Amino acid sequence: MPRLEEIHANLLGRLEEARNQGWLGEVAAIETTLAAAAQKLTAMRELAARSATVNLGMPQARGAAGRSSPSSEGPHRPPPAAMMGIPMVHR
Secondary structure, eight states, X not given: OHHHHHHHHHHHHHHHHHHHHTOHHHHHHXXXXXXXXXXXXXXXXXXXXXXXXXXXXXXXXXXXXXXOOXXXXXXXXXXXXXXXXXXXXXX
16 A cells, blocks of 8 residues: 555656646546546555454365275275385385
8 A cells, every 4th residue: 555655646746747837638647547546545445444354264074075985996006105105114
C-alpha cells in the first residue's frame, strides 16, 4: 500500500504541473489515473481493515486416496528400504 500511496502523491504533482502548463490531454489522463488509484487505495484499506485471520476448520481424515494394497502391485515389489538405497541385511 505504501507504493500506491507514493504513486498517488506523484500523480497529484504531475496533475498540478499539467494544469500549470495547459496540457489539457495530460490533465484528463492523469485525472483518470488518479481516480483509479484512489479507488484501489480505498479497496486496499478496506481489505486491510478486515480480519486477517481466516478459520479454515479442522481437516477430516479420509481413506488412503490414491494408494493400492501391496498384493495388487505384484509379488516382486522391493521393500521400502531398498527403494531408498539403504542396503538390506538378511539373517
